[in-house]
Structure formats: structure tokens, C-alpha cells
Amino acid sequence: MRAVSTVETAATIHPWAIHAEALKVRAGRHLAVDGLDLSLGTGVHGLLGRNGAGKTTLMRALATVLKPAGGRLTLLGSSVDGRADLRQARRALGYLPQHFGYYPRFTVREFVSYLAWLKEMPKPDIPAATQRAIDRVGLSAKADARLRTLSGGMLRRAGVAQAIVNDPQVLLLDEPTVGLDPEQRLDLRELLRDLGTDACVLVSTHLVEDVVAACTEVVLINEGRLVWQGTPAALAEQGDEHHPGDSPAERGYSALLRRHLAEAAR
Template sequence: MRAVRAAETAATTHPWAIHADGLQVRAGRQLAVNGLDLALTTGVHGLLGPNGAGKTTLMRALATVLTPAGGRLTLLGRPVDGRAELRPVRRALGYLPQHFGFYPRFTVREFVGYMAWLKEMPKATIPAAVQRAVDRVGLTSRADARLKTLSGGMLRRAGIAQAIVNDPQILLLDEPTVGLDPEQRLDFRELLRDLGTDSCVLVSTHLVEDVAAACTDVVVINEGRLVWQGTPEGLTTQGDHSHAGDSPAERGYSAVLRRHRAEAAR
């Protein structure tokens, strides 16, 4: 029996959990992401942009659902392209699509457990991991309820539970607060802050206030390109009362988009 070196058991670290360089991704025939440069590490990152900006296409590429059409994408130090073996990356991912499918007759516990099995989690660890995920999203009392009996907000929370059941290194959430009431949104923000302490969390949303309250970093894209990246506090300084919005963060977001469109029109 040989000795095991410390380097072999140490956690693998990467300069960037997500790194895109000139990334291009197609949505049908259209290049929805076109030359995107992005680097994200541990923390909670809010992804903002108008309808058609390429947010969902980008999230699908990061979830390895779509293959890049050009440029370079690496996740946890591994390239993502048509030739790479993606199973190690997928085991370390959590993903909640904007519209996710489920088996209506499954209970919450069965659904989250099934997703844990698909992620190739060790069988012995699944029951405890499922219970923890269900508890974290506030569905403890409904763990054995069938999905078809849940409200829209509860279904969304079940979707979040399946995304976090494997304690992912990269967590991708596309419009996660749809259907959540104000109290549930506050709880979700607290959960995000907790998850972001040791994971790279990317949240795509139209709710600028959720980003300002829960994220450590803001990414604004438009027409498939990076428009602005910085802190929520930095975003609030980008605009003033002449810009559209009901809060400093919304006015800053409006100002960033307005400046980008003016420069693109030159």
C-alpha cells in the first residue's frame, strides 16, 4: 500500500469557476451569445439584461446543455466543447432552468432524490442530502406531497432543492424567484448568500432589487455581449434620477444599458 500525498486529497481549486473568452452560442440559427468575455469565481453573481439579451442561452451553455459555437469556455478548469468529457463537470453543477420538467406523481422527496441519482451522487449519501436540500428551501412539511399538488411557488422551491442537492461548485439559477411571494423571496436571498460562501452562484433575473440585495457581483449583458460588471454598490452609482427606475439599482441598470446602446449606435 503506497502513501497518499496531501496534494492528492486536497480540494481542487481553479482561478475561475467560470471562464469565457470570446464565447459564441447559438439559439437556433441566431448567435444569441456573441463574443462574450466573462470570469466568475466564488460568490453570488446576478445576471441582468433585457429580453433577448442572451441570458437563458448563456445559462444553458454554462449548464453544458448547449455546445459553444465559438470562443472558449472552461468550467472548474475543464474545457467545454464538443470533444470534452463532461461528466465530471456535470457532477459538480446545479441547474434550475427557467422552465423545468418534472414527474407530477413524484413526491418532492422522490423528485429531489431522483435528481441526486442522475447526478451520480453516492447512494448512501442521497437520503440525508435530499432532506437537507428540502429543509433549506422550506419544504420540510411538504416533502412527501406529490408535485402535482404544489403551488407554483412551491414547485419553484422544489426546483431549487434539486439544483442544490449535490452541494454544487457551480450553481446556475434561471429566474428562480418566479412564483415566490415577498416573504419567500427574502428567505431565498438569505439562502443565496449562504450558498455563495463556497460556491459560484449565477442567478439570472429581471428583478434588479433581488440582485442588489443578495449578490456580491453584477453582470449586465445585452445582445450576447458583456455590457458592465461590478458590485451592486457600483451599479447604483451608474445612474441618477434622470434614468428610469424606482430605486438606485434600477436607475443604475437603466443608465448602463442606455450608454451601451448609445455607443453601439455610433
């Protein structure tokens, strides 16, 4: 495997870190993302939607795991649809899947190092980058513990550590707060805000409160299409006391979805 120099992995300014036009992606035989238009730049973006809205399929396509069935998709200015060479874009990606698979006998440090190696980081940089990533997710005390001995929340944090080990310019986190206790969720929100200052972070979640607390922008999708995009404050303004929800943002989310479903039914 060729290790790349730091010059090759250096950050480059792109107008949009993620840009999708009429994007279509299949999940099995089902067209889970169906003509999505989306442009995201630097910041923390919360991806909201009901179960089956296409969030996970979209995350997989953005992570270059799934090949788009149609439309255009560019990451950091490079096309990643069709037969494009994905290596350059993948070096700048960090991805935490919804179902975080791992090797139970690996220690946290070995697992994060292994992923850093697979991301073609320069070999001399890997040990320090691994330690930094483990420290940032608060797993320093468990760095040499085997993954099979960790709790669900710790495993999730190990998953975030492998995602950020290469200082990605595009970070995709699918349900990162699952299994975290309230204190760990607060820590993760702070980490997301920190990461979002110079990277495009897309967080898929069902928890509107996480989006409001950590994100600079909200992306709402339904049936594989973009429904609404705006700030958390603008989301809160979409609803009123007649809409279900425990907070203004949740009521705004409910209002947007209801409006969209009503329009779609016409």
C-alpha cells in the same frame, strides 16, 4: 451508472469557477451569445439583461446543455466546449432552468432523489442530501407531497432543492424568484448568500432589487455580449435621478443600458 466517491467530488480551488472567452452559443439559428468574455469566481453573481439579451442561452451553455458554437468555456478549470468529457464538470453543477420541467406524479423527495442519482452522488449519501436540500428551501412539510399538488412558488423551491442537492461548486439559477411570495423571496436571498460563501452562484433575473439584496457582483449583458461587471454598489453609482427606476440600482441599470445602446448605435 457509476457512483463516485466523495474524494472525486471534493471541492477543488480554481482561479475562476466560470471562464468564457469569445463564447458563442446558438439558440436555434440565432447566435444568442456572440463573443462573450466572462470570468466568475466564488460568490453570488446576478445576471441582468433585457428580454432576448441571451441570458437563458448563456445559462444553458454554462449548464452544459447547449454546445458552444465557438470560443472557449471552462468550468472549474475543465474545458466544457467541443468534444470534452463533461461528466466531471457536471457532477459539480447545479442548474435550475427557466422552465422547470418535472414529473407531476413524483413526490418532492422522489424528484430530488432522482436528480441526485442522475448527478452520480454516492448512493448512501442521497437520502440525507435530499432531506437537507428540501429543508434548506423550506419544503420539509411538503417533502412527500406530489409535485402536481404544489403551488408555483413551491415548485420553484423544489427546483432549487434539486439544483443544490449535490452541494454544487457552480450553481446556475434561471429566474429562481418567479412565483415566490415576498417572504419566500427573502428566504431565497438568504439561501443564495449562504450558498455563495463557498460556491459560484449565477442568478439570472429581471429583478434588480433581488440582485442588490443577494448578490456580491452584477453581470449585465446585451445581445450576447458583456456590457458591464461590478458590485451592486458600483451599479447604483452609474445612474442619477434622470434615469428611470425606483432605486439607485435600477437607475444605474437603466443608465448602463442606455449608454451601451447609444454606443452601439454609433
